[in-house]
Amino acid sequence: xxxxxxxxxxxxxxxxxxxxxxxxxFQRESSGxxxxxxxxxxxxxxxxHGTIFITVLPESKEAAALDxxxxxxxxxxxxxxKRLPVKVIPFFEVEIDYGEKNRQxxxxxxxxxxxxxxxx
Numbered sequence: 001x002x003x004x005x006x007x008x009x010x011x012x013x014x015x016x017x018x019x020x021x022x023x024x025x026f027q028r029e030s031s032g033x034x035x036x037x038x039x040x041x042x043x044x045x046x047x048x049h050g051t052i053f054i055t056v057l058p059e060s061k062e063a064a065a066l067d068x069x070x071x072x073x074x075x076x077x078x079x080x081x082k083r084l085p086v087k088v089i090p091f092f093e094v095e096i097d098y099g100e101k102n103r104q105x106x107x108x109x110x111x112x113x114x115x116x117x118x119x120x
Contacts, residue, residue, distance in 0.1 A: 005045070007043075008045065011045060011047075014086065015040075015042055015043045018043060018050060019038055019040060021079060021080050021083050021084065022038045022076060022080075022092075023037070025076050026038060026054070026069065026072075026076075030065070033061060034056050034062075035056065035057040036054050036055075036056055036068075036069065037054060037056075038054055039053050039054065043090050044090070046088070047086065048088060048090055049091055050090035050092045051092065051095055052092055052094045052095070053096070053099075053100070054066070054095070055096070055100050056096070062096060066094065066095075066096060070094050073091075073092050077091065077092060
């Protein structure tokens with residue numbers, strides 16, 4: 001996605017649909033050894049490329065879960081093809097959502113700091 005241009009209404013709508021389909025897909029297909037959460041999806045303006053961002057719990061299973069998600073990209077694309085009525089279906093990349101991980105880390109630091117000040 002072009003960083004200078006905001007996504008179009010259609011891009012946003014398709015990204016939200018892809019997010020819901022991907023979340024359902026990974027929930028159904030994963031072994032249960034880890035919890036894969038789809039945090040966001042982005043689709044390019046030409047709808048040819050997309051990125052699925054995930055977080056994984058426990059964090060120790062992150063590499064294995066990312067490998068699994070990358071192996072499942074073609075099956076995910078077929079699922080999207082069946083459930084999304086659009087002409088062009090994006091080819092997907094899967095990445096760890098470091099923005100979400102950073103936000104969670106900051107939240108935990110803030111909670112810890114607040115608990116320490118309340119104890120004083």
